[in-house]
Amino acid sequence: MGNNDTEEAIQCWVCKKFFDYPCSGITEIGYRKLGDRQATWKCATCKHVQGAKKQPGSPVPSPTSLSMDTVMAELTKLSLQLQPLPELFKDIHCIKSDMAALSTSTQELISRIDRLEKRIDNIESVSDAMPELRVAITQLQEQIDEQDQWLRYNNIEIKGVPVKHNENLKEKNYRFVWVKHSKLFLRKNETSPVLSIKAEKDLTKVK
Template identity: 25%
Template sequence: MKTCAVCNVKFNDGVQCGSCKKHLDFECANISEVGWRKLGATRMAQWKCLACKTSSPAVPTSDQASLETILSEIRDMKRQLINLPTLIDDIKVIKEELSDLKSTCEGTSGKLEEFDLRIAEVENKVSEIDKMQETINDLQTELSRAKFEIASFDQRSRLNNIEIKGVPIKKDENLFSIIDAIGRKVNYSCPKTLINYVSRVPIFNSNEKLIVVGFLNRYVKEDFIAAARAVKDLSTTDIGFQGTSRRIFVNDHLSVEYKKLLSKTKTIAKEKNYEFIWVKHGKIHVLKNTNSKVLIVRKESDLNKIA
């Protein structure tokens, strides 16, 4: 803490006269703090207060004094500029780095634009694929509906037909005679006048052939099947075949698709402990027990009803 030689007020920061060595605050010295800092060390040491300036006779400036002052200022400037080369090099490096960064940013910007374009293209393709998928789903639905209608039509065309399985093939056989023999055994007369056609049909993955009978009347067909099923032990010996007795089965004539559906129905119904499975009027019926409701399976999706 210093005391001002003019106002006797204590202060922390101020100036000192280079002549009388007295301390003054900035206000009494009539100089600002910024102005004092700008003088530099040499000029600060030569600074004089107002009293010393007025009491000292003017000293003519010599060439030597002027030279010393200039040299001192040059030294100050030199000290201040000593780090200038390094600063210039640093600035050059910064400029180069900024240039590289600019190039990188420009390249990145270009890549981002390209990436945005590619993303837009992918989004358009995804949108097109979604539309195509909707179309495909619609077509699949239409195809499933068409398959169901075709299968239903195919099965309806067989509603007047029965198939007889288990009758051995004989050379020069008379199929009408076989049908007549079965009719006599099951107590249902079936003359030729009620039959549209009768033929042998191959069984898939078998050397055997079943007999398909087409009746002129659906009700005759249903009555014939009912009479045949009432005879639980109908066999080949019952219709005149000699040798080993074989069981004869009389059923609705199912299409290939309906036979596949019947096979799947039997598998699932067995897993779900259903007691009854039968075909009537060309339709597949399932019944879990005598207290449950009859389910009709017309297409594969109906299998989900079996629970």
């Protein structure tokens, strides 16, 4: 075939020879239908030669078998990479267990803190009420002393008891001393204030 006819001929991809459609054994329409397979078209001679080289019963290597080998190799690599996963799962399980225990401890600690805060609030409430309680106790003690004085209203009066040093009210310039409703009252003169002696602590008022 001349060089001018190569533009309308087809080339065998094995022997690289050009053939026109009548000699190639394929029509122009059939060749066009090959599409991408045009690049691997073989002439009748090359097909015969390759067919004779094949042994009966021998497997024909194909791109598919090569791809399977590649896939198996990749799977092997992936399997090796996934080997640490069981240990990783164990570590994750241990971490989850530790987190659960920590959460429980935290809740217990929060409960203890709440109880302590309530106790502190109760103590503070009692501390705030202490002044009022002291005043109430003092008032109750005065009432008890007053009632005790009333109970002694009919007691026998004893006279002639020896006077000790600093017990004589006259020496302290108290001119008026009297008892009324079982209570002792003192007064230095007509214009001085009256002292009421209800309990032993009131003796400190006597100067």
